[in-house]
Amino acid sequence: MSGALCIDFGTSSIRVVRRMPNFSRVVLEIGRQNKSTLDSVSIQSAIHIDTDCKYIRYGERAVSARKLSADCALYEASPKLWLGQPEKLSIPVLQGMRLSREDVLTGLLANGLAAAVRVMDIGERTLRALELRVAHPVWPAAVNSGACAALGRMLNKAKRMAFDGDWTTVTANKLKDALPTEIIWDERAGLVLEPIAAAVELLPSTDNVRRVCLLVDVGAGTTDIGLFEGVAPDSNSSVRQKLYLMGQPVSLFKAGDYLDSLVLEEFTWQKSTLSQAQLSDLRFDIRRLKETIFTVGYAQAVGARVSQNDVSSSVGANEFVLEIRASIQALINNEKSRISSYLGASVNRMDALEIVMSGGGASIPFLCEALEKPFTLGELKLPVRLIDSSNVGAPNLYGATRERLAVALGGASEQYELCQHQRPELRTIRRGSY
Numbered sequence: 001m002s003g004a005l006c007i008d009f010g011t012s013s014i015r016v017v018r019r020m021p022n023f024s025r026v027v028l029e030i031g032r033q034n035k036s037t038l039d040s041v042s043i044q045s046a047i048h049i050d051t052d053c054k055y056i057r058y059g060e061r062a063v064s065a066r067k068l069s070a071d072c073a074l075y076e077a078s079p080k081l082w083l084g085q086p087e088k089l090s091i092p093v094l095q096g097m098r099l100s101r102e103d104v105l106t107g108l109l110a111n112g113l114a115a116a117v118r119v120m121d122i123g124e125r126t127l128r129a130l131e132l133r134v135a136h137p138v139w140p141a142a143v144n145s146g147a148c149a150a151l152g153r154m155l156n157k158a159k160r161m162a163f164d165g166d167w168t169t170v171t172a173n174k175l176k177d178a179l180p181t182e183i184i185w186d187e188r189a190g191l192v193l194e195p196i197a198a199a200v201e202l203l204p205s206t207d208n209v210r211r212v213c214l215l216v217d218v219g220a221g222t223t224d225i226g227l228f229e230g231v232a233p234d235s236n237s238s239v240r241q242k243l244y245l246m247g248q249p250v251s252l253f254k255a256g257d258y259l260d261s262l263v264l265e266e267f268t269w270q271k272s273t274l275s276q277a278q279l280s281d282l283r284f285d286i287r288r289l290k291e292t293i294f295t296v297g298y299a300q301a302v303g304a305r306v307s308q309n310d311v312s313s314s315v316g317a318n319e320f321v322l323e324i325r326a327s328i329q330a331l332i333n334n335e336k337s338r339i340s341s342y343l344g345a346s347v348n349r350m351d352a353l354e355i356v357m358s359g360g361g362a363s364i365p366f367l368c369e370a371l372e373k374p375f376t377l378g379e380l381k382l383p384v385r386l387i388d389s390s391n392v393g394a395p396n397l398y399g400a401t402r403e404r405l406a407v408a409l410g411g412a413s414e415q416y417e418l419c420q421h422q423r424p425e426l427r428t429i430r431r432g433s434y
Contacts, residue, residue: 002122004131006192006411007112009151011080011221012256012287012360013042014059014112015405017412018120018130025395025412027405030115032398034168036060040398041405043112047104049074053097054171056104058111061168070280077287078257079105081221084139086146098176102150107175109134110158111167124163132159135192135407137222137251148191156180192411194219195226195249198358201394201410202402203230203243203387212246212339213354213387214328216371217407218361220256220287223324225249227331229338243415246335250327254320256361260286262316263293263306270304278302294364312366321370332375332382339377352383362403 004019016028032040037060048062049055051073057065066075073094082089082101089102117127134155139147157180161167164178199215217224226249264286268274274282282289282302289306292299298307311317332339332353342350355371357363374381394402394409402409410416 002126002129004133004412005116006133006135006197006408007109007116007155008135008194008197008405008408008411009080009109009112010045010135010407011078011219013038013044013220014108015042015400015408016112016116017405017408018116019412019414023414025409027395027397027400027409028116028119029398030112030119033115033119034059034111037063039400041400043115045078045080045108047074047076047079047108048072049094049104049172053094055169056099056107056172056175057169058108058167066284070277070284075284077284078221079108081257083136083147083150084143084221084253086143086150089150097172099172102154103175103179106154106157106161106179107167107170109154110161110164110178113158113162114164114167117162127159127162131190133190133192133411135194135197135411137194137219137224138249139251151191192407192416193249194222194407195224195251196245197408197410197416198224198406199226199228199356199410200243200413200415201406202356202358203228203354211354212335212342212350213356214331216324216328216355216357218255218357218359218364218367220360222251222253223255223361224251224359225324225327225331227328227335246338247331250331252323252327254323255359256287256290258316258320259311259361259364260290262311262314262320263290263299265316266306266310266314267301267304270306271302274302308365317366321367324367325370325375328371329375332377336378339382340380343377343380343382352385354385354387356387358403358406360404362401 003021006017008015016030018026018028020026027041029040031038031042034043036043038044043059044063046059046062048057048065049072051071053073082105090100093099093101093104132155134151136151160180161178195215195217198217203213211230213228213230215226227246229244229246264283267282289299289301293306293308293311298305357368368386372384372386374383397405
């Protein structure tokens with residue numbers, strides 16, 4: 001067995017981490033392979049189809065084509081969101097095309113996997129020996145089975161397409177011909193829950209401690225939230241540390257893309273006389289402008305200046321924060337008795353809910369500030385402590401941040417399987433007790 005390969009098939013970008021047979025993890029430089037402008041390990045998830053529907057471009061090629069001209073049949077910066085409507089995946093991506101949404105998404109996944117194969121410099125036999133995993137959010141119950149089934153089909157098809165040449169730019173005919181008509185299902189091709197994978201990588205560990213931790217993963221399409229109980233035995237213990245899920249993780253379909261829309265509203269409110277061309281260019285550049293606002297404090301475009309305070313004080317930003325806090329409070333309420341017992345424990349007493357932020361939106365100032373405020377635990381206040389998830393102990397990240405790579409790193413790790421266990425009964429942890 002050659003280990004495992006986890007693909008973080010993100011809404012805005014794709015990242016891949018390989019676990020080697022010796023259990024070390026290697027972050028694959030697929031961004032460098034495909035000349036990405038993001039960083040060395042990330043490929044953009046964009047899709048571009050030209051006006052005559054002949055060529056399909058993926059990743060950086062799609063972004064470059066859109067920069068050259070706004071005139072195209074389709075430009076989609078967040079196509080993974082199509083998986084949230086599995087009943088529409090079989091419809092043509094464009095009227096008159098023989099390719100469905102699922103077909104085009106499969107090409108996007110094949111582009112990321114093909115880049116990973118080139119970086120690893122492996123053949124089909126080695127890829128078949130790898131345990132393939134692809135990460136996904138917690139979809140609503142109504143679409144979960146359909147979305148997971150579609151993602152599983154796409155992964156198995158992309159695995160067979162990874163050696164069919166370069167997928168950065170392909171003709172529609174080549175993509176149609178390359179799509180397998182019969183899927184050889186690989187049971188090892190697994191799906192990874194994003195909040196669990198990120199938690200496995202980022203949540204802290206301290207010997208002989210039981211703690212309650214919360215993971216908030218702010219991506220482009222979803223904000224994934226998971227509540228976990230961490231059990232870390234000491235060096236005298238005979239078992240490894242475990243991470244136990246407390247309740248079902250949730251994914252809110254308000255995240256980076258939603259914040260993009262708030263930034264866009266601020267620009268268009270200040271400059272209401274924009275032409276259609278200006279508005280189109282502004283939409284295309286909105287992610288960069290948003291990142292500038294939250295890094296520098298403001299951004300200027302189309303003759304307008306939007307500050308961080310303009311965005312954070314908006315009604316939409318307040319709704320964003322309130323929805324995240326409400327989801328966290330619901331998870332806490334469902335585990336009220338257990339958490340209360342830890343607060344009052346005579347040994348290894350819990351003193352705060354520890355929150356770790358991950359994803360591209362991990363450092364959004366107004367969100368971090370809002371999550372530092374206590375939550376309620378019955379009639380009590382539950383203190384919060386934000387944890388700094390530093391790069392200590394992480395493999396070479398090649399210019400990316402550990403927060404952005406957390407899903408791929410955690411999903412590829414051996415620890416991911418270890419958190420899929422029934423939670424233990426309540427008991428104190430004493431030195432050498434395991």
